[in-house]
Amino acid sequence: MTDIRVHQLPAGTISCTIGAFSDTVSTIVTRLAKPLIVKTGNILQLANLDTAAAFTWQRLDSATNAWQSIGSATTVTLSQSASYRVDAAKSTCHAISDAVNYTKPASTRTPPAADSGKIKYYPNPASTVLALDSLNTFDGWLTLEILDGQTGRRISITPIAGRTWVEVPVAYLNNTATKADAQSGDMNH
Numbered sequence: 001m002t003d004i005r006v007h008q009l010p011a012g013t014i015s016c017t018i019g020a021f022s023d024t025v026s027t028i029v030t031r032l033a034k035p036l037i038v039k040t041g042n043i044l045q046l047a048n049l050d051t052a053a054a055f056t057w058q059r060l061d062s063a064t065n066a067w068q069s070i071g072s073a074t075t076v077t078l079s080q081s082a083s084y085r086v087d088a089a090k091s092t093c094h095a096i097s098d099a100v101n102y103t104k105p106a107s108t109r110t111p112p113a114a115d116s117g118k119i120k121y122y123p124n125p126a127s128t129v130l131a132l133d134s135l136n137t138f139d140g141w142l143t144l145e146i147l148d149g150q151t152g153r154r155i156s157i158t159p160i161a162g163r164t165w166v167e168v169p170v171a172y173l174n175n176t177a178t179k180a181d182a183q184s185g186d187m188n189h
Helices: none
Strands: 013-019 027-033 037-040 043-046 054-061 066-071 075-077 082-090 093-096 100-102 120-122 129-133 141-148 154-159 165-169 178-184
Touching: 027 082, 027 093, 037 082, 037 100, 043 082, 141 165, 154 165
Parallel strands: none
Antiparallel strands: 013 027, 037 043, 043 075, 054 066, 054 082, 082 093, 082 100, 120 129, 129 165, 141 154, 141 178
16 A cells, blocks of 8 residues: 655745656655745845755846846846846756846936036936936926927927926837927027
8 A cells, every 4th residue: 555645835835856766666855935036226135045046037138028147146236127037946946936127216327517507418318217407497497398300299298397307208219319399488498
């Protein structure tokens, strides 16, 4: 008579078996918990560390829609907006975490030095956010329009009345030639 016992594994745990060939039958079971990620600012860290496992951090490449390996530690510092996950490996087991999205903060650059009261804009070129600084409220600025550089057609309009600083999202422009046009009550700039 054969005695078979089945043990229920904790939720999120994967078991992998390794077959053994001999005159007796034995199975080695390895348990590996699905990695859990904690995000603090631009740092991702493993919350349920299995010290016997190896970890590979991965970033989803938006151009190829494929996961790319970016490191093998228990923490990773992020520098670009993307989805991230970690692949844990132990013996023949692999467990992959849920993806975590990270968006790089919009303005991480220091504005250019003051230039005799002129409006400053940065970064140049801008890929996600265009920051305008040193707007003078006494100039009566009303709007900032983003225009198609070839057709002159208005793409977006941002109210800037009474503001001395504004961030304008530009990621949706897809690297097209554009022009920014600030409007005041009596003139365009």
